[in-house]
Amino acid sequence: NAGVTQTPKFRILKIGQSMTLQCTQDMNHNYMYWYRQDPGMGLKLIYYSVGAGITDKGEVPNGYNVSRSTTEDFPLRLELAAPSQTSVYFCASSYIQGANEKLFFGSGTQLSVL
Amino acid sequence: AQSVTQLDSQVPVFEEAPVELRCNYSSSVSVYLFWYVQYPNQGLQLLLKYLSGSTLVKGINGFEAEFNKSQTSFHLRKPSVHISDTAEYFCAVSEWGTGNQFYFGTGTSLTVIP
Structure with a gap:
């Protein structure tokens, strides 16, 4: 059971570089999310998607972009990496609509921008 | 806006002793409540959740939590901890009728001392 798979596990970027964090799930979940986790700050929602072709901003979307062309994949794009984007990024998914x-x-x- | 407060950032406890991890939330509407656990270098896993009904909720690994509406709290407890319980614990809240927006606390690092 693969579940939610993220790649890469670690990456170091220079300021101004770009990269894509990959996320794929094999559970046929409609909802997918990107969170960032900073020390002492908990998890903050970056973007989420309620289905293929539909995305929306979360709490901290600036500096990021997403796309959802298929149910399985939800990549997160950093266009111009900045030190403030040093963080641990988590992708998540859920099946049905409903806050429960x-x-x-x-x-x-784990991303470091130097 | 929704907020979740975990007052204790670090909790050291001796093995086989009881532990309580505190969580308070603020919301003007009804909520669903969750506790997630994060083991080192892993993603978050659901420990337990409160949706409705009995205010005492039992989860995996012997953990339980009690929903107190008047105090807007959802404290996590375990009567006797084990070394393997050493992890980061996150309280999370979602509001009825707002889709899938989850709000996480800043986390509590539980260290079990042999």
């Missing part, structure tokens, strides 16, 4: 539904998380991507 639990989230399934990937194992995270």
Whole structure:
């Protein structure tokens, strides 16, 4: 059971570089999310998607872009990396609409921007 | 706006001792409440959730939590901790009728001392 798979696990970027964090899930979940986790700050929602072709901003979307061309994939794009984007990024998914539904998380991507 | 407060950032406890991790939330509407656990270098996993009904909720690994509406709290407890319980614990809240927006606390690092 793969669940939610994130790649890469670690990455170091220089300021101004771009990269895409990959996220794929094999549970046929409609909802997918990107969170960032900073020390002492908990998880903050960057973007989320309620289905293929539909995305929306979360709490901290600036500096990021997403797309959802398929149900399975939800990549997160950093166009011009900045030190403030150094963080651990988690992708998550859930099946049905409803705030009572639990989230399934990937194992995270640790990103450093130097 | 929704907010979740975990007052204790770090909680050291001896093995086989009881533990309580505190969580308070603010919301003007009805909520669903969750506790997630994060083991080192892993994503978050659902520990337990409160949706409705009995205010005492039992989860995995012997953990339980009690929803107190008047105090807007959802504290996590375990009567006897084990070394393997060492992890980061996150309280999360979602509001009825707002789709899938989850709000996370800043986390509590539980360290079990042998």
